[in-house]
Amino acid sequence: MGNKRRVCFACLTSYNLFISYILSRTVYRNDYKILMLSDIHNLATYSRIIKYCNIWDEVFLIREDKKPREQRFIDIRQQLQRVNFTDLDILHYFTFASGSFGFILLDYIPNTTKIILTQDGVMTYYFKETFNYCRSKWSNIYNRDIDFNRTSEIWLFDKNLDANKLLKRPVRNIGITEYIKNSNLLNLFCIELNKIFNYNHKPLNYDVIFLEQQLSNLKVTKVQQEKYLFSLILNELKGYRVLVKMHTSSNKEKYNEYSNVNCLKDNVPWEFVLLNELNSNRTALNSKIFMSYHSTALINTQIILRALNIPSKAIWMCDLLQNFIKKKVADEKFPELVERFKVLYKQDLYDVKSIDELRNTLKTFQ
Structure with a gap:
């Protein structure tokens, strides 16, 4: 792959996939891209990506829906063990949702990988505070620590809205407003995402x-x-x-x-x-x-x-x-x-x- 970076996007929701697409088409257009999807929200989408899309070099569907919690994580761990995270340069991490693979994903990511907390609703604006709040309110399911100190950066639509105090990291804008000022690029976004x-x-x-x-x-x-x-x-x-x-x-x-x-x-x-x-x-x-x-x-x-x-x-x-x-x-x-x-x-x-x-x-x- 020469000088191409290995970049992975860990998506739970369709919104995570939307952001991953924007970044894949712009910041990482010349890099080796790995897309991870959950079947909770993206089962049909996965089929269309496999059939019509060549944006990502590897696409993985993590099967986790409709299983009891304990069995679900046994199955998820087995699936994550089959993914080659060796030499992964960058991970875009969106959410720690307690029932999905993001809750345990960092266990499998090399210490050398750059982990970027990436725009996902309100939690990204104060990530660790949100995790602590979830642990205090639902301690039975948020029953383990996640080492967010490994994260390197935070990417938002507007970095001026960053309210993280427990996790101080460099904050960068996702340049979506600049990208869509380019009418040709905006049209490409819509054509491909519509499909x-x-x-x-x-x-x-x-x-x-x-x-x-x-x-x-x-x-x-x-x-x-x-x-x-x-x-x-x-x-x-x-x-x-x-x-x-x-x-x-x-x-x-x-x-x-x-x-x-x-x-x-x-x-x-x-x-x-x-x-x-x-x-x-x-x-x-x-x-x-x-x-x-x-x-x-x-x-x-x-x-x-x-x-x-x-x-x-x-x-x-x-x-x-x-x-x-x-x-x-x-x-x-x-x-x-x-x-x-x-x-x-x-x-x-x-x-x-x-x-x-x-x-x-x-x-x-x-």
């Missing part, structure tokens, strides 16, 4: 994009409680065309009763959908309203659109949710990230704490 994800983009001709999260699935709320809060929000959006971009693990049926709501339910990350819209329907993004309780997809949307000078409005409803259900929905570090985001992206960013505040905010848009 990988089996996705056919339809123009997002809506006024409001609601970036949904799996609240009831994760026991943050009860289903009826989540639906009632959504109906209150929807009541304030009368006259707006609303699209719900559903979380990949959510159940579309919970929105069936809302005749004036359309849902986008594909196992694809929102950021990838946004790239398609930028490629084929960019002008429709002007002045669009994006809403979420506390999804980092809202943060990523603002990072991308601001870099491209596309005006939009973002409504953050974390406090509204917490006040409604009368309990915290995130760990103690999350408000710090939100405040950092609000300082850096304060223009056209609205942090509402109640339905009344939401109503008054929407009035200012008219």
Whole structure:
């Protein structure tokens, strides 16, 4: 392989795969690339990659779904032992999810390998703090240490949002905003990713994009409680065309009763959908309203659109949710990230704490 670096991407979710693709097509385009996928989220995607794609030199599917935890990790260890990590130069590590191979992966990575913590939702902004929080809350499943001190760097969409204090490492930007300014490269991203994800983009001709999260699935709320809060929000959006971009693990049926709501339910990350819209329907993004309780997809949307000078409005409803259900929905570090985001992206960013505040905010848009 000459001077080519051996680079491995350890993906659990479709979002991890999306980031791995961007890096593979840009930073590592001339290197030897190894892709690891979990069958929990990427079974069908794996088949399409094997059939249509030659971006990665090796592709491994780690089979871990639908097995009891103890047997699952016995099987995962056997699979990891069959992967040649010798002389691996770089590992892009996304998540330590307790039920997946990332939880034990570092046991198999040579000490000489450069380990890069890579953008994966909120946890990457304060990685070790998140792990400690998970261990304190779910000690029965987060029942082992992971040596994150081996990590070398942290890569984010915006390094200025880094809030890591227990794991101080050099922070680097993933240059997605620069890449998509190149129209030819953006078009290539969309063509290849559409094939990988089996996705056919339809123009997002809506006024409001609601970036949904799996609240009831994760026991943050009860289903009826989540639906009632959504109906209150929807009541304030009368006259707006609303699209719900559903979380990949959510159940579309919970929105069936809302005749004036359309849902986008594909196992694809929102950021990838946004790239398609930028490629084929960019002008429709002007002045669009994006809403979420506390999804980092809202943060990523603002990072991308601001870099491209596309005006939009973002409504953050974390406090509204917490006040409604009368309990915290995130760990103690999350408000710090939100405040950092609000300082850096304060223009056209609205942090509402109640339905009344939401109503008054929407009035200012008219």
